[in-house]
Amino acid sequence: MLDLGPFTVEFFHVCHSVPDAVGLAITTPVGLVVHSGDFKFDQTPIDGQMTDYGKLAELGARGVHVLLADSTNADRDGQTPSEREVSDTFDRIFAAAPGRVIIATFASNISRVQQVVSMAHKHGRRVGIVGRSMLGNVKMAVQLGYLDLGPEGADALLTADEMNHLPPEEVAIACTGSQGEPTSALVRMAMGEQRQVNIHPGDSVIVSATPIPGNEELVNRTVDNLFRAGAEVYYHDRAKVHVSGHASREEHKLLLNLTRPRFFVPIHGEYRHLVLHARMAEELGVARENIFIIDSGQVLEFGTDYGRVNGRVSEGHVLVDGLGVGDVGNVVLRDRHLLADDGFVVAVVAIDADTGELVEGPDIITRGFVYVPDAGELMDEAAHTVVEALKHGSAGPAVSGKIKDSLAGFLYSRTKRRPMILPVVMEV
Numbered sequence: 001m002l003d004l005g006p007f008t009v010e011f012f013h014v015c016h017s018v019p020d021a022v023g024l025a026i027t028t029p030v031g032l033v034v035h036s037g038d039f040k041f042d043q044t045p046i047d048g049q050m051t052d053y054g055k056l057a058e059l060g061a062r063g064v065h066v067l068l069a070d071s072t073n074a075d076r077d078g079q080t081p082s083e084r085e086v087s088d089t090f091d092r093i094f095a096a097a098p099g100r101v102i103i104a105t106f107a108s109n110i111s112r113v114q115q116v117v118s119m120a121h122k123h124g125r126r127v128g129i130v131g132r133s134m135l136g137n138v139k140m141a142v143q144l145g146y147l148d149l150g151p152e153g154a155d156a157l158l159t160a161d162e163m164n165h166l167p168p169e170e171v172a173i174a175c176t177g178s179q180g181e182p183t184s185a186l187v188r189m190a191m192g193e194q195r196q197v198n199i200h201p202g203d204s205v206i207v208s209a210t211p212i213p214g215n216e217e218l219v220n221r222t223v224d225n226l227f228r229a230g231a232e233v234y235y236h237d238r239a240k241v242h243v244s245g246h247a248s249r250e251e252h253k254l255l256l257n258l259t260r261p262r263f264f265v266p267i268h269g270e271y272r273h274l275v276l277h278a279r280m281a282e283e284l285g286v287a288r289e290n291i292f293i294i295d296s297g298q299v300l301e302f303g304t305d306y307g308r309v310n311g312r313v314s315e316g317h318v319l320v321d322g323l324g325v326g327d328v329g330n331v332v333l334r335d336r337h338l339l340a341d342d343g344f345v346v347a348v349v350a351i352d353a354d355t356g357e358l359v360e361g362p363d364i365i366t367r368g369f370v371y372v373p374d375a376g377e378l379m380d381e382a383a384h385t386v387v388e389a390l391k392h393g394s395a396g397p398a399v400s401g402k403i404k405d406s407l408a409g410f411l412y413s414r415t416k417r418r419p420m421i422l423p424v425v426m427e428v
């Protein structure tokens with residue numbers, strides 16, 4: 001988070017071939033702040049619109065006070081390949097595909113959707129869109145003039161019935177699910193659970209993305225399911241079906257040299273990327289004390305001649321549970337995980353309010369821990385354990401504590417599990 005005070009925003013074109021690759025310059029009382037967004041410098045963009053290096057140099061000449069720049073590929077030397085390489089691969093796959101061609105990509109990657117549309121038209125296919133987010137983005141991009149579907153616009157898109165019943169060699173489908181998201185279109189299609197379209201033998205599926213770190217298992221499972229369904233699958237290890245939308249080290253250097261910032265904040269990517277990007281900025285002349293590697297929630301404050309970390313704000317996931325928004329915290333989540341893993345055990349006892357001696361019970365109730373009809377001996381021993389713990393009498397909170405401690409130790413020794421233990425104490 002940046003503390004900038006009043007400001008005006010000026011958008012500028014970085015490269016239309018990349019999703020989100022529109023930077024912005026914020027003019028504030030302390031100076032000019034430039035935010036790159038996700039970017040790369042594509043020398044052969046498929047839409048022919050080149051990076052506006054002049055604008056970047058102009059900003060640098062005006063004096064950039066703070067540069068916030070995408071760091072995702074800060075560990076990759078050289079330059080990121082052009083989007084045109086993907087078009088060449090698509091061309092070969094479309095030409096050889098005997099049936100439908102299904103392409104999964106990010107819903108925000110309108111440039112990649114345009115490549116699908118252009119290649120489909122070249123090979124005599126019509127295009128359908130599957131996935132709520134992608135369909136919404138496509139319609140919006142058509143309205144704004146960023147996506148050309150032909151003279152009919154969005155009306156040219158295939159209906160679900162047409163995607164399923166036209167001759168397969170005349171159909172191309174763009175969909176979500178390139179990261180193996182469980183509820184995405186491609187994953188449901190691979191499982192035979194998508195209400196509009198499912199995978200048929202003879203389909204050619206292109207997973208046009210590389211797995212985001214942490215998503216590898218989901219993507220691999222989806223690819224396996226696609227093969228099981230009879231599809232021919234092309235993915236990042238098998239064909240050049242995706243190039244990164246993020247700049248590599250030489251492009252980072254170029255952006256830094258064009259803008260010549262006084263303060264530098266590496267953003268986007270893993271922590272290692274931020275560190276490597278920061279080191280590069282220092283090598284190119286940004287003073288070490290003017291470089292800030294920050295975590296989510298930290299506040300950066302800038303003045304005319306200074307920059308500093310100044311406090312934190314709350315950040316992270318906001319959980320929605322029924323009608324409640326944000327009222328489920330870490331403690332509640334931990335309890336739910338515990339209940340899901342090992343279940344719970346309730347011990348109900350009645351004690352004398354004056355002496356603290358056990359009057360009735362204990363009654364042991366359990367759910368999700370053991371199957372009670374087959375665990376009578378264990379339940380009897382658990383009840384005996386509670387009786388022994390309360391043999392000498394107790395009062396107040398000490399009763400609950402004794403029950404909890406005694407049961408926890410006994411149950412773990414017998415089952416090696418730790419169910420949630422809920423003592424219910426009634427004074428009579």
